[in-house]
Amino acid sequence: MLDHYVYGSVTRISPEAPVPVVLKGDDKFYLGGAGNVFSNIISLGGNSNLLSVVGEDPNGEMVQSLVKNQIEDNQDLLFRTTSRKTTTKTRIMSGHHQMLRIDDETTSPIEGDIESGVMSEIDSIISQYNCVILEDYNKGFLTPSIIKHTIEKCRSLSIPVIVDPKRNNIEAYSGATVIKPNFSEFCSLVQKTIDPSDFKSIRKYANAFRKDFNVEALVITMSENGIYFSSDDIDMYSEGFKINVSDVSGAGDTVLAMLSLCYTANTPIENMLEVCNLAGSIACSKIGAVSVTLDEIINHPVMIEKTNPIKRFITY
Numbered sequence: 001m002l003d004h005y006v007y008g009s010v011t012r013i014s015p016e017a018p019v020p021v022v023l024k025g026d027d028k029f030y031l032g033g034a035g036n037v038f039s040n041i042i043s044l045g046g047n048s049n050l051l052s053v054v055g056e057d058p059n060g061e062m063v064q065s066l067v068k069n070q071i072e073d074n075q076d077l078l079f080r081t082t083s084r085k086t087t088t089k090t091r092i093m094s095g096h097h098q099m100l101r102i103d104d105e106t107t108s109p110i111e112g113d114i115e116s117g118v119m120s121e122i123d124s125i126i127s128q129y130n131c132v133i134l135e136d137y138n139k140g141f142l143t144p145s146i147i148k149h150t151i152e153k154c155r156s157l158s159i160p161v162i163v164d165p166k167r168n169n170i171e172a173y174s175g176a177t178v179i180k181p182n183f184s185e186f187c188s189l190v191q192k193t194i195d196p197s198d199f200k201s202i203r204k205y206a207n208a209f210r211k212d213f214n215v216e217a218l219v220i221t222m223s224e225n226g227i228y229f230s231s232d233d234i235d236m237y238s239e240g241f242k243i244n245v246s247d248v249s250g251a252g253d254t255v256l257a258m259l260s261l262c263y264t265a266n267t268p269i270e271n272m273l274e275v276c277n278l279a280g281s282i283a284c285s286k287i288g289a290v291s292v293t294l295d296e297i298i299n300h301p302v303m304i305e306k307t308n309p310i311k312r313f314i315t316y
Helices: 034-043 058-068 072-077 112-128 144-156 167-173 183-190 199-213 251-264 269-284 294-298 301-305
Strands: 002-013 020-031 052-055 078-081 088-094 097-104 132-135 161-164 217-221 227-231 235-238
Touching: 002 058, 020 034, 020 058, 020 088, 034 058, 034 132, 034 251, 052 058, 058 078, 078 112, 112 144, 132 144, 132 251, 144 161, 144 167, 161 251, 167 183, 183 199, 183 217, 199 217, 199 227, 199 235, 217 251, 217 269, 227 269, 235 269, 251 269, 269 294
Parallel strands: 002 088, 052 078, 132 161
Antiparallel strands: 002 020, 088 097, 217 227, 227 235
16 A cells, blocks of 8 residues: 655645645655565564555655665565556645545456456465565455465465454465454454453354464554463463653554564564564654554663663564
């Protein structure tokens, strides 16, 4: 996706309708969606490639340019098509306040020839990687066939698959290594209304979900309430950090990037959850889908107070 931010100021209400008049200032463009996960992995010190689809349109060219600015060989991994738009979210901002969001996109499933091309590309490059992330936004790229094919291929090569899912495709994610829903998505997946402080119920339904879907671990993000981790060996909760929120967009992508790096590096679970919480809180303190850097994590007051333990337990 392309995240387009239009910054301006509001000083009056329109005489034409009861809406604010935004005096436009700067425009900024960021990689959104899976592109934001990709950007965060790189800014957090990892290596990454992005396999996705964009339209044959100016915004698709913008996405390609933003990707190429971070790593040269990504250019060949972006499929382009005339049959769909590049998903673009335009947010109109006044100070820290979002006044309006405009989505321009095509969400129908990708064409059969592109789907076949994606699976062929996966087969040819998958062995180069230590981990695969499937970031699902229900935009038509991750079809059930691509999801199942990727998971089967990764399992055959013992490559972990970490998923940020959507309920529409949840059956296809059976066999993934880690699934990371947010709390409302988790409640929807297990079809239960659960209080976020009811850890007994969270544990019960998380364990049942993992067994039903043959998943090694479930990581449930709970916004300011922290993160819950469930596996056969460990059930663990890590409290969130209290912060002043500027913009929550993209925070889940930042958490997913940090989670994937830590999980792949065999970081102890307690430490992994703590830095995932911290990365998400830093992302929420920024306006726009701005990547969090490893220096920001290491030099955060929370880490300084602990004599930078992250330096000891994260190695890429």
